[in-house]
Amino acid sequence: MDPVAVMDTLRNCVILLQLIKHARDLQSQKKRLWVQPWLRRSDKSVYNNLVKELSLEDHDSFRFFHRVNQDQFLELLSLVEPLISKQDTRMRKAVTSHERLSVMLRHLATGESKQSLGYAYRLSPNLLSRIIPEVCEALYQMLHMSSEADADRR
Numbered sequence: 001m002d003p004v005a006v007m008d009t010l011r012n013c014v015i016l017l018q019l020i021k022h023a024r025d026l027q028s029q030k031k032r033l034w035v036q037p038w039l040r041r042s043d044k045s046v047y048n049n050l051v052k053e054l055s056l057e058d059h060d061s062f063r064f065f066h067r068v069n070q071d072q073f074l075e076l077l078s079l080v081e082p083l084i085s086k087q088d089t090r091m092r093k094a095v096t097s098h099e100r101l102s103v104m105l106r107h108l109a110t111g112e113s114k115q116s117l118g119y120a121y122r123l124s125p126n127l128l129s130r131i132i133p134e135v136c137e138a139l140y141q142m143l144h145m146s147s148e149a150d151a152d153r154r
Contacts, residue, residue, distance in 0.1 A: 044122065045099075045120070045121050045122040045123075046120040046121050046122075047098075047099045047102055047103070047121055050065075051065065051102055055070055065106065065109075066102065066105040066106060066109060067105065067108075067109040068105060073101070073102075073105070076101060076105075076139065077097060077098060077101050079139070079142040079143070079146070080097070080101065080135060080138040080139050080142055081097045083138035083141070083142070084097050084100050084101070084134060084135050084138050085097040095123065095127070095131065099121065100131050100134075100135050101135060102121075103117055103121050103123065103128065103131060103132070104131065104132050104135040104136060104139075107128075107132050108136075114128040114129055114132070
C-alpha cells in the first residue's frame with residue numbers, strides 16, 4: 001500500500017473518531033430545563049397558601065405581611081389592575097395581578113431580595129426584576145393621576 005494512501009486512511013480514521021467522540025459528548029451533556037420543576041408548582045407558593053389564608057382568616061397578619069390592610073390592597077389593585085394584568089399563553093399561565101401586587105408590596109415592605117422572594121413566591125428572580133418595577137410604575141402613574149384630579153377639583 002502506498003504511504004500516501006495509508007496517511008489518508010489514518011487521517012480519515014482520526015476524523016471519524018473525533019466525530020464519534022463529539023456526538024457522544026453532545027448526547028451526554030445535561031439538558032437545560034426551560035423552567036425549574038419547583039417553579040412550576042405555583043400552587044405551593046406563599047401567595048397561593050399563606051396570603052390567601054391571611055386574607056380570609058387573619059386580617060391583622062395580612063396587614064403586617066403587606067403593610068396595607070385588605071381594603072387598601074383591593075383599592076390599590078383596582079387602580080393598577082388594568083395596567084399590570086397579563087394574559088395566559090399556551091406555554092404558561094400568567095402571574096395574576098393580585099400576586100404581582102402582593103410580591104411588590106412584600107418587597108417594598110421588607111426589602112427582601114428578589115432571590116428570596118423568588119423562592120417564596122415560586123417566581124424566577126428575572127421575572128421579579130420585571131414585575132416589581134412594572135407594578136411600582138403603574139402604581140405611581142395611577143396615584144399621580146389621582147392626586148392631579150384631586151388638585152383640579154379644589
